[in-house]
Amino acid sequence: MLLKQQRFSRLGFISISGALLLCLAFLLIANTPNLLIPVLLFSTLPLAYIISWFQWQVPFIKILAFSLPFSLELQIFEGSMLRVPGEPLIVLAAAVFLFKFISEWRLKRVKLFKEWVWVLPFMAAFAITITFSGLPLVSLKFAMVNVVYIVVFYFFLSILFSENPKLFPQMLLLFGAGMFLVTFWSVFRLWQWEWNPVVVRGIFKPFFKDHTIFGASAALLSAFWFSCAVFSKERLNRLLSLGAGITFLGIVILSASRGAFMSIAFFSGLLLLVLVGARLKHLVIIGLALLIIVLIFREPIQTRLQRIEAVSYDSEAGLIDRTVSAGNVTTDVSNIERLNRWVSALRMFRERPLTGFGPGTYQFEYIPFQEPSLMNRLTVTNPWDIPEGSGGTAHSEYLLALSEMGIWGLLGFLIILGRWFFIAFNKSHNHLNRRWMLVAFLALSTYVFHAFFNNFLTTDKFAFLFWGTAAWLISNLHNQNEENVLPTG
Structure with missing residues (x-):
């Protein structure tokens, strides 16, 4: 005593x-x-x-x-x-x-260590390409930030989740509570601007630097809770999860992020494939079929896109018009600048296909690689003098890795995603924790899609959501005890 x-x-x-x-x-x-x-x-x-x-x-x-x-x-x-x-x-x-x-x-968690191995090529790409960077200090800082995020949110959390599977849903509730408070603050700011949709881009500051990060975070959370509502066996959990999913979907709409809204559509399609029992081979076949269709009808698709008149910054545009404006590559300045960044990233890759220009250097190195016909009022000509409403880097997680770390950076990232797809569509079958593994994967799928149009993994908020959800996926894979992991269970 x-x-x-x-x-x-x-x-x-x-x-x-x-x-x-x-x-x-x-x-x-x-x-x-x-x-x-x-x-x-x-x-x-x-x-x-x-x-x-x-x-x-x-x-x-x-x-x-x-x-x-x-x-x-x-x-x-x-x-x-x-x-x-x-x-x-x-x-x-x-x-x-x-x-x-x-x-x-x-080495007590040797099974988890076997999952960690799949991330090592991506981490190695950061370390190796620093030596080829023209801005080594910038690359070193950028690489260290990303590696620490992976160590904490993927390695550390996967061990904690394997010991306590309920921990991650509890953490998402806490993160979501924080997002609710930021949402209330943002709605108040929007009210001060008399509900003018044009100012939505900045109402989440200073907590969320951009409305797209806020939207991507809400989309992942919405997909997580919607998936819980689908796969949970308990009626109360289904109702509460459905309510949370609808709430975060409302926040996605508030964010006015086109990429976030389209990622919810992508998640919905993937959810249907999961529910009908599709395997990875079926997904590959569907993907190849869609690619062939796009290639065959490339010219009609381009013609149709050129006819789109909706623009993302129209104060009178509704949700559908704003979403459709994502295909406007002729008059929507935001889309034109995004194309400019993509072209620049691909040209940088052609210049240095094996090493890239170094982690974190895109915003300093891409300017000479811009396409003159795509330059507009948002185009950056001096990295220290960025036009209002512009900024950012490659506007694509995949192209950012390709331009900064060469082919090895992109392959490292794709290896990670490929492993998660394999777990969800193949290894989860007949697994005791299949439903929670699918919940984690489906939540991650929102960013698998959104990453084509933006890059957020260098922000602490979204790094937690992305790598933390992945940590919960692999911890459920190696947890052989079926249990209700939701907070009310």
Whole structure:
């Protein structure tokens, strides 16, 4: 009894001291942002050790999930930004993973390690192509950010989910609660602008830099909960999941992100294939058939696209018109600029097909590769002087990897996606956790499609959703106990 009291006294002392230190650090950082890096350097390892020692990794990771929607960019040095509190907490999580892996886990999760191997070629592409970069410091920082995201949200979380399968749905509820608060803030801002749809692009700032990131996040969450409603066996879970899915679908519509809305349509088609019991070979056949049809009717399709007059920035346009405007490649400036970025990325790949220009360098290197006939008012001619409403990089996760890391970067990413498709359509058959594996895959499918038009994996918010959902997929694959993993179960 005395030992327990001493332990709780020590725990209380550490907790109070930690809270006071965090408050002091916050006050210092708020007034002098340059102190953030020294504070992180001196506090990360001690805090990680405390979290690991007291087995606080689950409460800590839940705090991280809730805080991510509120993460905003803070300038630390000139030209250097940090997403706070997201990235400092992610670095802390990486340190916790290191402590836990060395002290406890090691090779105990060897089955999960076999799944991690599929990600290693993509991580290796980051490391190798840094050496060929013309901006090595930029590439090093970009690569480190992406690798840390994978380590924390894929490796670390997959172990936690294998120990506690209910943890990920709980984390999504916390993340979703944070998104709801951001949504309320955004609706209030939209009301201040008298519901003018033109301003929707910026109402999610400063928490979400762009409406497309917000829409992509809502689309993944909507697909997750809709899938739970389809595959859950309990009536209450089906009703609650359906309500959550509809709510996040409403948020997708609010975001006015065409890519997010189309990704929901893609998810719906894939869900139908899953429900009829399609295998991976059937999916390949369907994909090839669609490709052949597009090639055969290429000219009529191009003619039809050229006749589309709807534009994405029309204040009078409805949801359907905005979605249809995605095919307007003649008068919609946003689409023309996206084509310009794609052409630039492909030309960069032709210039350096094996090594690319280095991770994180696209925005600095693509300018000479632009197509003059596609240049418009959104075109960037100076990376330090970006026109209003422009910015971003290749506007495609696939082409970004191709231009920055060459063919190996794209292949590494496709290997990961291919493995997940194989798990969902082949290995999940007759598996005890098939329904949860399909839920995870179907949620991921929204970004498999959306990644053709945007790239968000370098943002802390979406990196959590993407890699975290994938971690839940592989943890369910190697969990041989069937159980209801939803929070109400």
